[in-house]
Amino acid sequence: MERRYRARRRLGSCCSGTARGGRAILGSGGVPTTATTGTRGRRARRVALIGLDCGTPELLFERYADDMPTLGRLRRQALWGSLESTAPPLSIPAWLSMLTGRTPGELGVYGFRNRTDHGYGGLAFATSRWVRVPRVWDLLGQAGRDSVLIGVPGTYPPSPLRGSMVTCFMTPSTDAQFTFPADLREEVQRVTGGYTIDVAGFRSEDKARVAQQIFDMTEQRFALARHLATTRPWDFLAVADMGPDRLHHGFWGACDPGHPRYRPGNAYEHVVRDYYRALDRHLAGLLEVLPDDTTVAIASDHGARPMLGGFCLNEWLVREGLLVLAEPPAGPTPIGKAAIDWSRTTAWGDGGFYGRLFLNVEGREPLGTVPRRDYESVREHIASRIERLPDPVGRPLGNRVLRPGELYPEVRGAAPDLIVYFGDLRWRAVGSLGLGHGLYTSENDTGPDDANHSEQGVLVLAGEGLSHGRQEGLSIYDVAPTLQALLGLPAAAGQRGRVLG
Numbered sequence: 165m166e167r168r169y170r171a172r173r174r175l176g177s178c179c180s181g182t183a184r185g186g187r188a189i190l191g192s193g194g195v196p197t198t199a200t201t202g203t204r205g206r207r208a209r210r211v212a213l214i215g216l217d218c219g220t221p222e223l224l225f226e227r228y229a230d231d232m233p234t235l236g237r238l239r240r241q242a243l244w245g246s247l248e249s250t251a252p253p254l255s256i257p258a259w260l261s262m263l264t265g266r267t268p269g270e271l272g273v274y275g276f277r278n279r280t281d282h283g284y285g286g287l288a289f290a291t292s293r294w295v296r297v298p299r300v301w302d303l304l305g306q307a308g309r310d311s312v313l314i315g316v317p318g319t320y321p322p323s324p325l326r327g328s329m330v331t332c333f334m335t336p337s338t339d340a341q342f343t344f345p346a347d348l349r350e351e352v353q354r355v356t357g358g359y360t361i362d363v364a365g366f367r368s369e370d371k372a373r374v375a376q377q378i379f380d381m382t383e384q385r386f387a388l389a390r391h392l393a394t395t396r397p398w399d400f401l402a403v404a405d406m407g408p409d410r411l412h413h414g415f416w417g418a419c420d421p422g423h424p425r426y427r428p429g430n431a432y433e434h435v436v437r438d439y440y441r442a443l444d445r446h447l448a449g450l451l452e453v454l455p456d457d458t459t460v461a462i463a464s465d466h467g468a469r470p471m472l473g474g475f476c477l478n479e480w481l482v483r484e485g486l487l488v489l490a491e492p493p494a495g496p497t498p499i500g501k502a503a504i505d506w507s508r509t510t511a512w513g514d515g516g517f518y519g520r521l522f523l524n525v526e527g528r529e530p531l532g533t534v535p536r537r538d539y540e541s542v543r544e545h546i547a548s549r550i551e552r553l554p555d556p557v558g559r560p561l562g563n564r565v566l567r568p569g570e571l572y573p574e575v576r577g578a579a580p581d582l583i584v585y586f587g588d589l590r591w592r593a594v595g596s597l598g599l600g601h602g603l604y605t606s607e608n609d610t611g612p613d614d615a616n617h618s619e620q621g622v623l624v625l626a627g628e629g630l631s632h633g634r635q636e637g638l639s640i641y642d643v644a645p646t647l648q649a650l651l652g653l654p655a656a657a658g659q660r661g662r663v664l665g
C-alpha cells in the first residue's frame with residue numbers, strides 16, 4: 165500500500181495562462197517559441213533539461229525502475245546510462261561543470277564552500293558570482309534565444325539572462341531577490357502558493373516533516389516548470405529538483421536492507437519507492453506540455469550510496485601532531501572556530517561528503533610552516549598515512565587520496581592540497597573537533613544523514629536523431645557540448661567533453 169502524503173492545494177490552477185491540454189493544443193501554437201533554423205539548414209531544436217539532484221543509477225534504472233513507467237518509456241526511446249560526475253561529486257561544482265563543460269579546477273570551485281584566499285579566514289559559499297565562463301543559457305542568449313531556468317544549482321544571486329530565472333537552493337530565503345526578471349517573483353509566489361527553496365533542516369530526526377516537505381517541494385517544482393514552460397518563450401528549459409538528494413540523505417537507511425541503520429518494518433520503509441512513484445507522475449505531467457520538437461534530457465549531478473559513518477579528519481591530524489591547538493576544544497567545535505596554533509601547524513582539514521586537506525605552506529599561508537621545497541614530500545607523507553588508515557575494527561578503510569593537479573588541467577583559486585574520499589566515499593569526513601568519539605563516528609557532525617555521494621549520476625537523452633540504448637562512459641563534461649549541439653550552438657573554447665548522439 166502506497167503511503168499517502170497530504171496533497172498541497174492545487175498548484176498553478178490560479179493561472180489561466182497555464183496550458184494543460186498536452187501536445188495537441190501545444191503543437192498548434194500553445195507555447196510561444198523563438199526556435200530558429202540553424203546555419204546548416206538543420207532546425208535548431210528545443211531542449212528541456214530535467215535535473216534530479218542526486219539521481220542514482222542503481223535506484224532509477226534498477227531498484228525503482230518498475231515504479232517509474234514514464235521514465236521507463238522515455239528510456240526506451242533514449243540514449244541513457246550512468247553519468248560520471250566531477251571529482252569531487254558535489255552539487256555545486258558538479259552542476260557548474262555540467263552546464264559550462266569545465267572542471268572544478270578551471271572554475272576554482274571545489275565544494276559548496278571554498279577558501280577565497282590562502283589566509284585562515286575560513287570558507288565562503290560559492291555563488292553565481294564565482295562563475296566566470298558562459299553557461300549553456302549565456303551562449304544561447306548571445307544567439308538571441310531564450311531560456312527558462314528553475315532551481316538550477318549555482319544560479320543565486322540571479323543574474324540577467326535572455327529569458328526567466330528562478331534561483332537555486334542556495335537562495336537564503338524568498339525575502340531575497342530570487343528571480344530574473346525581478347517581477348517574476350510575485351508570479352512564482354502566486355502560482356506555487358509560496359515558493360519552497362529547499363527542505364529546511366533536512367538533516368533532522370523529525371522524519372514526518374522532512375518527508376512531507378520533500379514530496380511537496382518536488383510537486384511544486386514540477387508545477388512551476390509546467391507553468392513557465394507554457395507561458396514563456398524558450399529554447400532551453402532547465403529545471404532542477406533537490407528532492408531526490410534530500411530524500412537519499414534522510415531516508416536511505418529506512419529503505420535499504422544493506423544500510424547499517426535499516427530496521428525491517430520501520431515507518432518509512434517505502435518512502436523512497438513512494439517518492440519515485442510520485443516523481444514519475446510529475447515527470448509525466450511536465451513531458452505532456454512540452455512541444456513535440458523538444459529533446460528531453462534527464463540528468464543528475466552525482467549519485468548516492470549508504471553512508472557507513474564518519475572519520476574525524478582534524479582529530480586525526482591533531483593526534484599525528486600535524487595540527488596543533490592553542491587550547492583544547494571545550495566541546496564539539498567546527499574547525500573554523502577552533503583555537504589553532506598556526507605557527508606549529510602543518511596541515512588542517514575541512515569536512516563534508518569528502519575531506520579537504522590544506523597544508524600550511526611557508527610564503528603561501530600567513531604563518532606557513534612547510535618550506536616550499538618540502539611541499540611534495542610532506543604532502544606525499546600525509547597522503548600515504550591517510551591511505552593506510554584502518555576502519556574501526558582494523559580492516560583497511562579503503563581511502564582514496566586525490567591531488568588537484570592530477571585531476572584538473574588547470575587549478576584555480578585556493579584549491580585543497582589533497583582531496584580525500586574516506587572509505588571511497590562510504591565514510592563522511594568530519595571536520596569538527598571535540599566530539600569525544602575518537603576517530604570514528606556513526607553520527608554526522610551536522611545532523612543525521614544516511615547517504616554519502618557517489619561518483620555515478622544518470623543521463624537519459626531522448627530526441628530526434630539521437631541513438632537509443634544504454635551507453636557506457638558518459639561524462640558530466642559531455643552534457644554542455646551535447647546540449648549546445650542540440651540547440652545548434654558550437655562548442656565554446658576550452659570546453660571539455662564530447663557531443664553525444
Ligand SMILES: [Zn+2]
Binds near residue numbers: 465466
Ligand atoms: Zn547534488
